[in-house]
Amino acid sequence: QVQLVESGGGLVQAGDSLRLSCTASGRTFGGYTMGWFRQAPGKEREFVAAISWSGSMTSYDDSVKGRFIISRDNAKSTVSLQMNLLKPEDTAVYYCAAVTRWSWHQDPGRMDYWGKGTLVTVSS
Numbered sequence: 078q079v080q081l082v083e084s085g086g087g088l089v090q091a092g093d094s095l096r097l098s099c100t101a102s103g104r105t106f107g108g109y110t111m112g113w114f115r116q117a118p119g120k121e122r123e124f125v126a127a128i129s130w131s132g133s134m135t136s137y138d139d140s141v142k143g144r145f146i147i148s149r150d151n152a153k154s155t156v157s158l159q160m161n162l163l164k165p166e167d168t169a170v171y172y173c174a175a176v177t178r179w180s181w182h183q184d185p186g187r188m189d190y191w192g193k194g195t196l197v198t199v200s201s
Contacts, residue, residue: 079103079190081173086195089163093199097158099173099192106154110179112188113147113158115169115197122172126158127182136182141167163199170194 085097097113112127126147127136135147146159156173174188181187 079106079109079175081175081190081192083171083173083192083195086171086197088198088200091164091199091201093163094159094161095163095197097160097171097173097195097197099156099158101154101156101175106175107151109175109177109189110182111147111149111156112174112176112182113156114172114174114185114188115167116172116194117166117169120169122185124183124185125171127179128156129179134179160197163197165199165201168197168199170196 080102081099083099089095107130110129113125114122115125116122124138126145128147128149132149144162149156172194173192175190176188
């Protein structure tokens, strides 16, 4: 069992930056691919970014590519999402998730563990 707790959400203006963090506890953190997903009101949960267990591979949705950066620190059992040049359409609840297989990293239905989410609101 892995417990995930997100932090760092808040209200910012368009163009600002925000850094989300996710801290894991429980089973070995290093064995999991970690991802960030988001869900806006009335919309389905969607993939944002992912990082492999070693950190050697990263993946981003096209909507955030070039603006968001995912990173992890296995020694501290944390994964972070640096969000730059935020847009109003980035407004959503952001969730941290863990999955055993890299090949599943974009599919929310495949995640093994989820955090409870942190709200990011970007005003125009």
